[in-house]
Amino acid sequence: MSQQKEWPLWEVFIRSKQGLDHKHVGSLHAADAEMAIQNARDVYTRRMEGVSIWVVESKHVHASNPDEAGAFFDPANDKVYRHPTFYEVPAEIKNM
Amino acid sequence: MDLHHKPTVDLQGYSPEIRALVYDYTLQLADTSLILGHRLSEWCGHGPILEQDLAMANIALDLIGESRSLYQYAAELEGQGRTEDDLASLRDAVEYKNPLLVEQPNGDFGDTVMRQFLFDGFHFFLLKELQNSPDKGLAGIAAKSFKEASYHVKWSAEWIIRLGDGTEESRRRIQKALDNLWMFSGELYTMTDTEKALAQAGFIPDYSGLLSQWEAHVGKVFAEATLEVPQNVFMQKGGKTGRHSEHLGYLLTELQYLQRAYPGLEW
Numbered sequence: 001m002s003q004q005k006e007w008p009l010w011e012v013f014i015r016s017k018q019g020l021d022h023k024h025v026g027s028l029h030a031a032d033a034e035m036a037i038q039n040a041r042d043v044y045t046r047r048m049e050g051v052s053i054w055v056v057e058s059k060h061v062h063a064s065n066p067d068e069a070g071a072f073f074d075p076a077n078d079k080v081y082r083h084p085t086f087y088e089v090p091a092e093i094k095n096m
Numbered sequence: 097m098d099l100h101h102k103p104t105v106d107l108q109g110y111s112p113e114i115r116a117l118v119y120d121y122t123l124q125l126a127d128t129s130l131i132l133g134h135r136l137s138e139w140c141g142h143g144p145i146l147e148q149d150l151a152m153a154n155i156a157l158d159l160i161g162e163s164r165s166l167y168q169y170a171a172e173l174e175g176q177g178r179t180e181d182d183l184a185s186l187r188d189a190v191e192y193k194n195p196l197l198v199e200q201p202n203g204d205f206g207d208t209v210m211r212q213f214l215f216d217g218f219h220f221f222l223l224k225e226l227q228n229s230p231d232k233g234l235a236g237i238a239a240k241s242f243k244e245a246s247y248h249v250k251w252s253a254e255w256i257i258r259l260g261d262g263t264e265e266s267r268r269r270i271q272k273a274l275d276n277l278w279m280f281s282g283e284l285y286t287m288t289d290t291e292k293a294l295a296q297a298g299f300i301p302d303y304s305g306l307l308s309q310w311e312a313h314v315g316k317v318f319a320e321a322t323l324e325v326p327q328n329v330f331m332q333k334g335g336k337t338g339r340h341s342e343h344l345g346y347l348l349t350e351l352q353y354l355q356r357a358y359p360g361l362e363w
Contacts, residue, residue: 007145028147031258038251039147042154 008057010036012044015052022054030055107173118231118299119173120290123183124193124336125234126166130184131344132198132215133159134351136208144205151251155212158244162237169233181362185355189344196335197280199344203273206259206266210273213252213317217310218284220249225301234299253317260321267322274318275326282331285310 007029013022025044030036036055044050064072076082107115136156143149167180197215202208223245226238259270285307287295294300318325334340355361 029145030147034254035258038254039151041247042151043147046150046154 007031008059010040010055011058011061012036012040013054013056014040014044014050015054016049017051022052025049027058033057114297114299115173117290117294117297118234119170120193121294121300122166122170122173122234124288124290126163126170126183127192127194128163128198129159129166130163130351131192131194131347132212133157133163134347135198135200135202136212138202139208148205152208155248155251158241158248162241162244165237165240169237173233179362181355185352189340189348190338192340192344192348193336193338194340194344195280195283196332196341197277197284199335199341199347200277200280201343203276204269206269207273207277209252209255209259210270210277212248213256214277214281214314215284216245216249216252217313218306220245221306221309221313222301225306229299231299249313253313256317256323257321260318260323270321271323274323278326279329279332283333283335286331286333286336288336 008031009027010030010033011027012025014025015022028036028039028043030039033055036057037053040053040055045053110118133156136152136159139149139152140156141149143152163184164180167183170183171178171180197211200207200211202211220242223238223242227235227242229235229238256270259266261267285303287303291300291303295302314325335344
């Protein structure tokens with residue numbers, strides 16, 4: 001075991017019920033993956049919030065650069081034809 | 097507030113003797129969970145890291161919740177109009193029936209983990225069997241608490257292994273905790289007259305069976321944690337029959353303060 005004083009940071013994803021996606025709920029410190037899952041259980045599922053937990057060490061998450069947000073996301077602004085809003089949704093389809 | 101209310105158990109078929117025994121035993125289990133839950137709650141805000149602070153608070157709440165159900169059932173068995181609050185808050189140390197182990201002070205995190213580990217195995221195997229008790233009150237409470245205890249037993253075992261097979265300092269401290277607390281483990285399995293009579297009547301398991309399961313469990317975990325069980329230890333006992341260490345009096349002073357200062361308050 002290494003002697004580092006600070007445990008690494010982990011990102012926690014919880015699936016609130018079967019069929020739904022795992023959603024990011026927060027982060028925590030833990031020495032390894034197993035402890036991270038246990039800690040996540042104790043910190044984030046105390047009120048029946050979840051049926052499944054994913055953890056990933058924060059250093060493995062690669063993020064887009066906020067400074068490039070304009071170049072990244074603005075071009076999609078004026079392309080309404082990419083949204084499927086020009087279709088009639090059949091009445092029997094409930095969740096769309 | 098009554099989050100834990102359970103349906104009333106039919107006690108008509110019980111002789112006064114059996115009823116008194118089940119009452120006595122239910123109270124013993126209630127005291128045990130309450131005292132350990134209270135001890136763990138003392139960590140709240142003082143845990144080594146936030147995540148473990150919460151983990152210990154969660155376990156404390158499980159145990160205190162279990163004790164509530166047991167006190168409610170005990171009050172019903174007694175049938176003298178006393179409530180869960182009376183039983184938890186207005187009995188003195190000599191009337192408390194918890195084993196000595198659970199009243200031991202928190203010490204450092206390793207001491208707390210070791211106390212928890214020694215208890216969790218006992219609790220887990222007992223609740224597993226108690227779910228099959230012909231006494232519906234105990235069986236129902238055991239079924240609910242068994243799920244919680246299954247997590248506790250995992251939590252404390254993993255910490256024993258982490259600390260034992262960890263750094264030089266963590267190993268030294270968890271071994272010291274084991275050396276200090278081992279003498280309180282024997283009482284868990286030393287059956288009182290009440291426990292013997294109930295086992296005889298088929299209401300609770302015989303503890304020799306629980307002991308062998310527990311020995312296999314702790315032996316496996318200690319081996320993995322590279323810890324050594326102290327040899328030739330004189331086992332302390334007395335808590336289950338009301339002879340407690342000095343620690344319990346201080347603990348009860350704090351635990352019972354509110355009810356004694358403001359009689360009649362309800363949870």
